[in-house]
Amino acid sequence: MQLVKKSYTAETDENLMREVIKGDNLAFSEIYDRWSKPMLNYFYKMLWQDREKAEDFMQEIFTKIIHKPQLYNPSRAFKTWIYSVANNMCKNEYRRAEVRKGTSNSLHDNIIVHDSSAPDKEHDKNIFNDRLKEELELLSENHKKTFILRFKHDLSIKDIAEILETSEGTVKSRIFYTLKKLGKNLKEFSPVAKTIMVGMCLIELVQYII
């Protein structure tokens, strides 16, 4: 009689999902341990950095796995499947947000709008990070999703195309468009601009001393 069940830590996501479909709660626990954190952070990024909303969505996606595990096709990569489900949930939430926006005519509370012309903060790295986050929030949904999946979750062009149900060419063009736009909006942080600004500061400092 087997008293201790085998460990699932070495199993692939696809095999774990096969066990989940059979009703194995340990396999589900392992799946949750692997994917709860990435899903929470994805929803957090995609849903206006609202932690509570992100946790609700994360719980909802795993509830879907519990109630309808057969929706997952084991021949498909689990990673792309779970991101595509998350993406569809985000789409639905965007639609609902549009409706709310139309009625309340107000911006989402969590979206922080900064005055990009504030020159004081541009010297600091943290300021660059803040600016970049702001710029990311101002991107369109599709460009933002593509950019986050590519640079935060480190997915391949092919996987992103599968998740977003689009072609690889579209994914590539979206990435370049986003990079160009961010680069233009943050051009003062480019190495050349930095050098010029450091030089100007030094000149101002010398003049002040003299």
Next chain:
Amino acid sequence: MMEDRNRSKMDVEFYLLNREYNELSSDELAIVKEHVESEQEFNEMKAVVMGVGNIFKEEKELEPNPAIKVALLKEFDKQQPAGAYWLNGIFVSLFPKEKKLFQKPGMQLIGLAASVLLIVTIAFNGNTDINNSTLAQNEGVKTEEEAVEEVSKLEREEVDEEKNLLENDLEPIVEVLEKEIEVAPLYEVEIEEKPETVENNLTTTAFMYDEQPIESVAADLSSVPDADYRRNDNNINESEESFNNGISKDEEKGAIADDKLVISAVTPATIEVVEEFSIEDDEGYFSDDVSVAAGALDTGNNSVDLPVNSRTLADDADLIGILYTAM
């Protein structure tokens, strides 16, 4: 720095991450120039890619609330039919990873058990002084297991003894039976042969009495017409005469066959003597024979020429003596 495993050398991102603009070869520059117009644009994009990498790397990732997992596992157990309970499943619920060491139910249970054990040990410590001389000690008492073992050992010995006794008792019986089996046919043979042996003995006895005279007289008989007559069944007169003497023909034949030699021993000269002897004898066996022989002699069908020089028994006392000796 982001990983390059999802980036090929055909992607501009690869060069943005890994090269400076002035380090690009002509081939690489050709690939880059398909998407990037100038060096300035390349540097701006490079700053974004590097900055994004740092942001996402340094960004503190959110940790999911442990309560969500508990709720989901409960939901899963509700949804799925009750299956086998695994020990490591119990372990996971007793020692969840999410909780701190002293918040884990397993640790709390261990602490509780240790406390109870400590209390019990302290509470009963004063009453369990083994070295107390006032306490009754019974060292000779055997434990239940020892007693059971001893009883079973005795039973085994008894069984062995019984077995040995049975084997010892059975051995002679088996031998006797074997002997009986061997001897039984011999008895049967003897029993079957016994009557014959008795008869044979009788005949032998009879034979022995007349052994010597038989051979000497047999030759004489062949020449005597009387003997031929006795072998001839068609002699009616003789048969009638035998019948009159109370002897059937067959019996007569048997008697003749059996006692042929005896009769043969009777010579015409000794008929009277034999007759007298037969009368005195209790057995009719000889008397019959003699009568037959006498009858045969009396009959005149086959004339018997008795020797002239023959003597009567009265004349020869020696002959009588010999006869008695022979008898």
